[in-house]
Amino acid sequence: MFMRNLILFALLMLAAMAGAQSAEDIVRELDRMQTFDRLYTEGTMISTDRFGEKRSTYRAWSRGARDFLIEFTNVEERGQKVLRVDDELYLFYPDAEDIIPMHGSALKQSLFGDVSYEDITEGRNTLDKYDVGLMGSEDVKGLDCWKIEMTATSRDVPYPRQVLYVSKQDNILRAAEYYARSGRLLKLVDVKKVEMFAGGRIMLTEVEMQDELRRGSSTVMRIDKVNVEPVLRDDLFSLRSLY
Amino acid sequence: MGMFRLGVFTVLGMAVLVSAMAESVTQVNMELYNSAYRGRGEGWYYGLSGLADLRFVSAGNKNMKAQAALEFSPRDVSSGLEESAPMVSLKRLWFKANFPSWRLTAGKTKVAWGNGFVYNSGDVLFGSLSPNLDLTQSAFRDDTAFLMAFNVPLGRFSYLEAVVLPPELVYANSRYEVQSIDKISGGMRFFFPVGGFRLEGGYIYKGDKKTAYDMLGHRPYLSFHGHVGVDVYGAVSLAAGYDSTLSGDDNRDTWEEISRTVNFSLGLFHQFQVGLDGTLGLRFEALVMPWQEWSRMNFTELTAGSGLYGIMIYPEVSWNFRSAWTVSLRSLISPVDGSARLTAGVNWQVFQGFTLMGYVTANIGGRDALFAWDRSTAWPFKGTALAWPDYSFNGFSVTLGGKYSY
Numbered sequence: 001m002f003m004r005n006l007i008l009f010a011l012l013m014l015a016a017m018a019g020a021q022s023a024e025d026i027v028r029e030l031d032r033m034q035t036f037d038r039l040y041t042e043g044t045m046i047s048t049d050r051f052g053e054k055r056s057t058y059r060a061w062s063r064g065a066r067d068f069l070i071e072f073t074n075v076e077e078r079g080q081k082v083l084r085v086d087d088e089l090y091l092f093y094p095d096a097e098d099i100i101p102m103h104g105s106a107l108k109q110s111l112f113g114d115v116s117y118e119d120i121t122e123g124r125n126t127l128d129k130y131d132v133g134l135m136g137s138e139d140v141k142g143l144d145c146w147k148i149e150m151t152a153t154s155r156d157v158p159y160p161r162q163v164l165y166v167s168k169q170d171n172i173l174r175a176a177e178y179y180a181r182s183g184r185l186l187k188l189v190d191v192k193k194v195e196m197f198a199g200g201r202i203m204l205t206e207v208e209m210q211d212e213l214r215r216g217s218s219t220v221m222r223i224d225k226v227n228v229e230p231v232l233r234d235d236l237f238s239l240r241s242l243y
Numbered sequence: 244m245g246m247f248r249l250g251v252f253t254v255l256g257m258a259v260l261v262s263a264m265a266e267s268v269t270q271v272n273m274e275l276y277n278s279a280y281r282g283r284g285e286g287w288y289y290g291l292s293g294l295a296d297l298r299f300v301s302a303g304n305k306n307m308k309a310q311a312a313l314e315f316s317p318r319d320v321s322s323g324l325e326e327s328a329p330m331v332s333l334k335r336l337w338f339k340a341n342f343p344s345w346r347l348t349a350g351k352t353k354v355a356w357g358n359g360f361v362y363n364s365g366d367v368l369f370g371s372l373s374p375n376l377d378l379t380q381s382a383f384r385d386d387t388a389f390l391m392a393f394n395v396p397l398g399r400f401s402y403l404e405a406v407v408l409p410p411e412l413v414y415a416n417s418r419y420e421v422q423s424i425d426k427i428s429g430g431m432r433f434f435f436p437v438g439g440f441r442l443e444g445g446y447i448y449k450g451d452k453k454t455a456y457d458m459l460g461h462r463p464y465l466s467f468h469g470h471v472g473v474d475v476y477g478a479v480s481l482a483a484g485y486d487s488t489l490s491g492d493d494n495r496d497t498w499e500e501i502s503r504t505v506n507f508s509l510g511l512f513h514q515f516q517v518g519l520d521g522t523l524g525l526r527f528e529a530l531v532m533p534w535q536e537w538s539r540m541n542f543t544e545l546t547a548g549s550g551l552y553g554i555m556i557y558p559e560v561s562w563n564f565r566s567a568w569t570v571s572l573r574s575l576i577s578p579v580d581g582s583a584r585l586t587a588g589v590n591w592q593v594f595q596g597f598t599l600m601g602y603v604t605a606n607i608g609g610r611d612a613l614f615a616w617d618r619s620t621a622w623p624f625k626g627t628a629l630a631w632p633d634y635s636f637n638g639f640s641v642t643l644g645g646k647y648s649y
Contacts, residue, residue, distance in 0.1 A: 054595045076648045098355035103470035238399035
């Protein structure tokens with residue numbers, strides 16, 4: 001009896017270890033699939049609440065994981081730009097003709113909705129911020145998906161706990177749930193559109209985020225135009241691009 | 244009037260030209276405020292004020308940018324006058340040309356030198372020393388002037404910038420007059436990063452005033468911006484040599500005279516994430532002029548610009564939440580005479596481009612202080628009523644307004 005329990009325990013531990021490893025692999029592959037050497041995008045953020053829609057439009061350039069430039073194109077924010085090069089981050093306000101360097105906690109300021117300057121300008125390094133574990137499998141919109149739990153390793157993330165649903169067939173994120181530290185469900189994420197590129201890379205081109213705390217409140221992040229591996233000017237990621 | 248018409252036609256002509264040369268975008272920004280405030284004689288006043296600007300912005304040519312912006316401000320549309328008296332001014336009229344190794348900016352615009360939100364000793368082009376600020380405004384120190392700037396990048400984060408500003412037209416003898424070339428302003432700055440800090444230094448010769456409290460002559464400055472747990476920034480500048488606006492001896496050529504112009508600004512800024520979708524921002528700025536006045540002065544001298552207190556402080560707390568609401572408390576504090584102006588505000592971004600705003604402003608201070616709660620018994624004799632009319636602000640106001648961009 002003792003030997004049987006010992007063998008069962010050993011098998012459970014092995015399964016748990018294999019599961020944890022597998023969850024890390026899945027998340028690492030998720031990051032890899034969404035990382036591009038060079039990228040140009042045009043996009044729209046639509047936040048909806050009981051007062052109607054608010055739209056922000058932008059165009060953005062990136063090179064590797066650390067060089068990033070975004071310019072807002074909607075009327076209210078037209079010409080505002082954010083530049084990130086390595087650890088340097090600058091904001092440009094066209095009316096003030098002024099460049100504001102940003103540091104530390106200012107990076108966590110909301111750029112639009114839930115998205116912070118840090119979120120949009122930082123490279124994908126999910127495993128640096130979260131411990132991940134496999135919770136099992138679940139069917140999402142007819143697709144067999146891995147259910148992965150991510151627990152934040154620091155307080156520097158907006159959501160301390162996330163649950164991801166990743167399609168087993170192609171390793172693409174299909175849905176997610178964001179929870180507060182108390183365990184309360186805050187947001188439901190629905191991946192509506194995905195675009196495939198060479199090298200097994202993908203881009204989530206339409207994602208809807210439903211706010212579970214405010215009825216009728218949601219944010220849609222949509223990529224309207226993508227150019228992978230565009231030709232970028234040498235001085236694009238420099239201060240002169242801000243003016 | 245002729246000059247005004249000429250200006251408007253020139254701007255409209257430029258706007259049409261901009262539109263014709265390249266794809267252009269039109270934008271309108273409107274701000275309207277209802278204010279109720281206590282006046283000089285303890286009477287209450289209610290006024291509708293506002294601002295609107297119409298912009299023509301070039302788009303399509305990545306090497307060229309241009310903008311023309313007319314600003315309209317109704318003097319007092321609720322005054323009951325048979326004919327309203329709107330004022331139209333040219334706020335911006337500029338183009339920028341990006342050459343392969345340098346950039347040219349020409350026209351009426353702003354060049355931001357130094358670092359600072361309210362107090363910026365490095366802003367030697369426009370001056371950021373005035374203690375008279377309306378904290379309900381969406382943009383402080385938003386002055387523009389005609390200038391030409393040449394910006395030469397020296398690597399990704401360094402550049403040299405030279406700027407030349409022609410003298411302003413002066414209204415005299417019922418007409419606008421051109422000033423002589425000795426009123427020209429010009430200078431250069433150098434911007435570069437060192438470690439985690441951005442350093443900036445420069446010099447300008449100022450030939451004429453661009454704003455109130457502006458100091459003329461030789462204006463060197465140094466400025467920095469960095470992060471040591473919190474954002475920290477500051478600047479120092481002075482004025483020496485000929486200043487045509489000084490009465491009597493108009494040449495600052497002794498240390499005693501120059502020292503009175505030495506001014507330091509220092510700022511600290513930090514933000515915290517509050518809850519899931521909130522941000523709390525804390526800002527503290529100080530302006531120190533060690534050789535200015537450190538004992539109480541009468542408010543008439545201060546507001547006339549004949550002296551400045553040795554220290555002024557600006558603290559600000561702002562809380563942004565749900566990506567639509569901002570609650571703020573701003574203050575101008577004058578430690579020398581123990582007075583302050585407090586402005587509490589709420590902004591709510593209701594619809595796309597539309598923001599509702601509400602502010603309460605209250606002064607705290609004695610009747611002769613810079614920020615007096617009630618100056619009723621301290622106003623100058625009525626004979627100077629032109630300078631201090633009955634509707635002068637007297638310590639308390641409530642403002643409700645809206646802003647719309649489309």
